[in-house]
Amino acid sequence: xxxxxxxxxxxxxxxxxxxxxxxxxxxxxxxxxxxxxxxxxxxxxxxxxxxxxxxxxxxxxxxxxxxxxxxxxxxxxxxxxxxxxxxxxxxxxx
Amino acid sequence: xxxxxxxxxxxxxxxxxxxxxxxxxxxxxxxxxxxxxxxxxxxxxxxxxxxxxxxxxxxxxxxxxxxxxxxxxxxxxxxxxxxxxxxxxxxxxxxxxxxxxxxxxxxxxxxxxxxxxxxxxxxxxxxxxxxxxxxxxxxxxxxxxxxxxxxxxxxxxxxxxxxxxxxxxxxxxxxxxxxxxxxxxxxxxxxxxxxxxxxxxxxxxxxxxxxxxxxxxxxxxxxxxxxxxxxxxxxxxxxxxxxxxxxxxxxxxxxxxxxxxxxxxxxxxxxxxxxxxxxxxxxxxxxxxxxxxxxxxxxxxxxxxxxxxxxxxxxxxxxxxxxxxxxxxxxxxxxxxxxxxxxxxxxxxxxxxxxxxxxxxxxxxxxxxxxxxxxxxxxxxxxxxxxxxxxxxxxxxxxxxxxxxxxxxxxxxxxxxxxxxxxxxxxxxxxxxxxxxxxxxxxxxxxxxxxxxxxxxxxxxxxxxxxxxxxxxxxxxxxxxxxxxxxxxxxxxxxxxxxxxxxxxxxxxxxxxxxxxxxxxxxxxxxxxxxxxxxxxxxxxxxxxxxxxxxxxxxxxxxxxxxxxxxxxxxxxxxxxxxxxx
Numbered sequence: 187x188x189x190x191x192x193x194x195x196x197x198x199x200x201x202x203x204x205x206x207x208x209x210x211x212x213x214x215x216x217x218x219x220x221x222x223x224x225x226x227x228x229x230x231x232x233x234x235x236x237x238x239x240x241x242x243x244x245x246x247x248x249x250x251x252x253x254x255x256x257x258x259x260x261x262x263x264x265x266x267x268x269x270x271x272x273x274x275x276x277x278x279x280x
Numbered sequence: 281x282x283x284x285x286x287x288x289x290x291x292x293x294x295x296x297x298x299x300x301x302x303x304x305x306x307x308x309x310x311x312x313x314x315x316x317x318x319x320x321x322x323x324x325x326x327x328x329x330x331x332x333x334x335x336x337x338x339x340x341x342x343x344x345x346x347x348x349x350x351x352x353x354x355x356x357x358x359x360x361x362x363x364x365x366x367x368x369x370x371x372x373x374x375x376x377x378x379x380x381x382x383x384x385x386x387x388x389x390x391x392x393x394x395x396x397x398x399x400x401x402x403x404x405x406x407x408x409x410x411x412x413x414x415x416x417x418x419x420x421x422x423x424x425x426x427x428x429x430x431x432x433x434x435x436x437x438x439x440x441x442x443x444x445x446x447x448x449x450x451x452x453x454x455x456x457x458x459x460x461x462x463x464x465x466x467x468x469x470x471x472x473x474x475x476x477x478x479x480x481x482x483x484x485x486x487x488x489x490x491x492x493x494x495x496x497x498x499x500x501x502x503x504x505x506x507x508x509x510x511x512x513x514x515x516x517x518x519x520x521x522x523x524x525x526x527x528x529x530x531x532x533x534x535x536x537x538x539x540x541x542x543x544x545x546x547x548x549x550x551x552x553x554x555x556x557x558x559x560x561x562x563x564x565x566x567x568x569x570x571x572x573x574x575x576x577x578x579x580x581x582x583x584x585x586x587x588x589x590x591x592x593x594x595x596x597x598x599x600x601x602x603x604x605x606x607x608x609x610x611x612x613x614x615x616x617x618x619x620x621x622x623x624x625x626x627x628x629x630x631x632x633x634x635x636x637x638x639x640x641x642x643x644x645x646x647x648x649x650x651x652x653x654x655x656x657x658x659x660x661x662x663x664x665x666x667x668x669x670x671x672x673x674x675x676x677x678x679x680x681x682x683x684x685x686x687x688x689x690x691x692x693x694x695x696x697x698x699x700x701x702x703x704x705x706x707x708x709x710x711x712x713x714x715x716x717x718x719x720x721x722x723x724x725x726x727x728x729x730x731x732x733x734x735x736x737x738x739x740x741x742x743x744x745x746x747x748x749x750x751x752x753x754x755x756x757x758x759x760x761x762x763x764x765x766x767x768x769x770x771x772x773x774x775x776x777x778x779x780x781x782x783x784x785x786x787x788x789x790x791x792x793x794x795x796x797x798x799x800x801x802x803x804x805x806x807x808x809x810x811x812x813x814x815x816x817x818x819x820x821x822x823x824x825x826x827x828x829x830x831x832x833x834x835x836x837x838x839x840x841x842x843x844x845x846x847x848x849x850x851x852x853x854x855x856x857x858x859x860x861x862x
Contacts, residue, residue: 206408210357213364236366237357238393238412244402 192255192264196225196271203246206237208275213237215270221257223267234267281514282494286462286487287755288507289473293525294460294482295518298500298511299438300491301445311384313375322375325382328422332362335418362415367393383423390416439500441491441509455479460502462487462509467750467758476504477791477810478558484509486752535815539570543818547825551800553818554610554808556786560598563605566811570818573609575734575808576673576786577602579657580618589653595660603668610669612711612734612808613661615686616653617643617675638748643676648685658693665705672708673734678716680725687729715739715787720768723775733776734808737787741765760789761845766798766836773803784808794849796820797856801833823856 200208216223216234223234227249232239234253245251255263313321340355361367367389374385394409394416440461458481466473466485476483482504494500494511501510501521510517543553554575555566563574582590582598602611619642631637647654661672674686687710697704714720715736723733737760742749744764747757759765769785776783784806789795791809796817799807809817832852839845 202404205404206357206411207353210353210360213360233366236364237360238364239366241405241408242396242400244400244405246402 189256190260192253192260194253194264194268196251196253196268198245198247198249198251199271199276201247203249204240204243206241209240210237211275212240212267212270215266216263218266219255219257219259219263221255221260221263223263224254226252226254281517282490282511284462284487284490284493284509284511286484286507286509287467287473287752288504289466289485290460290476290479290481290483291505292460292480292482292528293504293521294439294502295521295525296437296439296459296500298441298494298498300494301440301442310381312379313381315379318376318379321382322372325371325375325386325423328382328419329362329368331422332415332418333359336362358411358415361411362419383420386419386423387416390419439502441494441500443491455481460504462490462500462502464489464491465750465752467748467752467755477812478562480812486755488752535819538815538819538822539568541570541818541822543570543572543821545800545821545824545826545829547827549826550805551821552784552806553814553821554612554784554786554806555811555814556791556808557602557811560601562811563602563611566814567605569811569814571811571814573606573669574602574611575784575806577611577613579613579616583616583618589656592656592660592663595657596664599660599664599670600667603664603670607668610671612671612673614673614675614713615644615657615661616647618646619643638742644674644682644686645676648682648689651689654689655693658690659697659704662690662694662697662704662708663702665708666703670705670708671711671732673711673713673732675713675736676716676739677712677726678718680722680729683712683726683729713739713786714772714783715743717744717768720772723772724778727775727779727781730781732781733772733783735769735772735783735785735787737765737769737785737789740768740787744768759842759846760787760792760795761842761849763837763839763841763845765789766802766845769799769804770802770837777803782806791817793817793820793857794846794853797824797829797832797852798836798849800824800826801829801831801836820857 198204204212212225213235225232225234225240225243227243227245230243232243234240243249243251253264253267255267257263336355336359340352340359343355344352370389371382371385374380374388375382380388390412394412397405397409397412400406437457437459439459441463442461443464444466445461445463460482461476462484464487473483473485482502484502484504484507487509490509490511498512499518501508501513501517503510503521503524510521513521542550544550552572553570554573555562555569555571556576556578557563557566557574558578558581563577566574579595579598582594599611599613619637619640631640641649647657658672661670664670672690674683677683677686690708690710694704694706709731711732711734712719712726712730713736714723714733715738717740719726720740727733738749741747741758741760741762745757745759745762747754749758773783783804784790785799785804786808790799790807791813793816796807797820800821807817836845836848839848
């Protein structure tokens with residue numbers, strides 16, 4: 187059960203893409219969970235708990251990312267990250 | 281012992297302990313630790329990291345209170361970066377598995393990330409590399425227990441070694457504690473070099489990378505006459521330089537005796553020696569050394585030091601201070617000679633991408649586009665001129681139209697003062713710098729419209745030979761001895777003579793003993809030089825005859841390369857002053 191991968195697509199909707207401060211908000215959110223959380227863009231895979239890793243995605247506005255979560259609190263983590271991408275980051279940037 | 285060569289910009293020898301400033305990277309004292317020390321080292325790293333976090337949190341708090349959340353977010357992100365578990369884990373792994381010292385591991389891991397960011401091809405991310413370097417520095421500073429050493433805190437005499445010194449840093453050097461300095465970058469006529477001359481500190485610039493080869497408190501010799509920096513000298517070298525140092529002192533003492541003697545050639549022709557100054561207080565030093573006036577007062581420091589635009593009163597006070605040292609002698613004030621990037625905040629602007637600042641909006645061009653700045657300065661000059669023989673000199677004039685425009689604005693300013701009933705002087709001599717080749721070529725025409733010329737060799741060389749004076753890689757092109765420069769000087773001198781207006785040279789060339797006989801031979805009767813060199817130049821002049829100098833100039837005018845000219849002049853200089861240490 188704990189090895190099941192929760193996979194979702196997310197779209198970067200912040201005006202300037204995943205810049206430093208959205209990255210740090212994603213990492214802050216991810217760090218609250220025990221699960222492993224990954225975001226992938228094309229061939230680049232980033233640990234969502236690492237702000238530096240997230241930045242190396244170089245995800246611009248409109249970029250499509252794949253969210254992958256494994257761990258015992260994975261459903262909650264997916265929920266939280268999706269919410270962040272859909273609402274919090276968007277409203278913060280506008 | 282390690283000998284490094286750079287560009288000699290201020291003569292003399294300084295021997296002492298080094299102080300390394302502003303190195304881009306910290307020195308990592310050791311790269312490895314013993315296996316048994318690994319746990320303790322990791323612990324030390326964690327404690328330091330915690331201290332860095334506290335430091336950043338403090339910045340975050342202050343930023344939030346003073347600037348708002350938007351700015352505090354930068355520090356929040358920094359805090360996330362420095363605590364980033366991927367970085368922390370990687371550093372700890374390197375210490376544990378490879379026995380790297382935490383300093384070495386930190387530097388390596390942070391730099392790897394910085395490089396990654398720089399290579400992503402996204403400008404925004406490439407810029408974040410700077411944030412990473414900043415964090416690296418913070419952590420290393422904690423680990424090494426180093427507080428950034430400040431120039432102001434120097435307590436014992438040292439030699440300053442730095443990547444670069446800004447003009448204001450150079451200006452703030454305390455002569456009681458600083459014996460000399462050497463920098464990795466910079467050229468002969470960078471402001472830093474000019475200031476070194478003003479402060480009379482032996483200095484070498486443009487040494488190239490050498491800071492990584494020297495530790496704080498190493499014994500270092502700076503040979504400002506030959507452009508050498510010797511790190512950790514052997515006993516023999518040290519003894520040799522101590523002797524040179526002593527010789528220099530004797531030479532200076534002898535020059536002291538010449539101070540009150542007139543500056544005339546053996547055959548009785550007067551060659552007036554004036555001082556080039558940056559700060560008002562240097563006027564007194566120029567006078568004390570036998571200067572007959574100020575041939576170039578660079579007013580830029582009024583602008584550089586201030587965070588706001590200097591007021592008319594600031595200008596006025598500075599000019600009056602200079603006139604106090606020379607109440608009855610000529611004092612030539614050069615109007616603002618800055619680039620658009622060095623203006624007071626509020627006027628500062630950026631050059632569009634692809635524009636070369638040296639060929640763009642600077643100096644008189646800037647003054648003519650910022651009439652408010654220009655008028656303020658001209659008003660102050662006109663008012664201060666009541667207290668002495670003040671003269672105005674416009675820099676970087678390229679065309680007649682530009683000169684006429686500048687003169688017209690001066691006319692307006694005088695009219696305003698008249699109308700406002702403010703005391704000012706009506707007849708102020710107006711001259712121009714000859715430093716753009718186009719002006720030198722048209723010198724005949726210009727001579728009808730100004731009261732004097734002053735040849736600024738620094739820019740004249742830069743523009744004639746199309747070589748940036750700050751770039752050590754092309755220092756071989758930037759040469760005062762280039763035949764093209766000597767011909768341009770000849771054109772200007774002849775134009776001045778034909779119209780009966782005085783011509784002087786105020787660039788670095790006139791402060792170089794090598795070129796003095798040549799300049800006299802070309803017909804110059806006024807030289808404006810770095811104040812501390814006045815006695816040395818005077819001693820040289822007192823050994824010359826006009827006919828000899830003219831012969832020398834005629835020979836030089838037949839030469840084809842800067843090398844020929846300079847080696848010939850060196851030979852002649854040795855004959856004239858065999859005892860000179862330069």
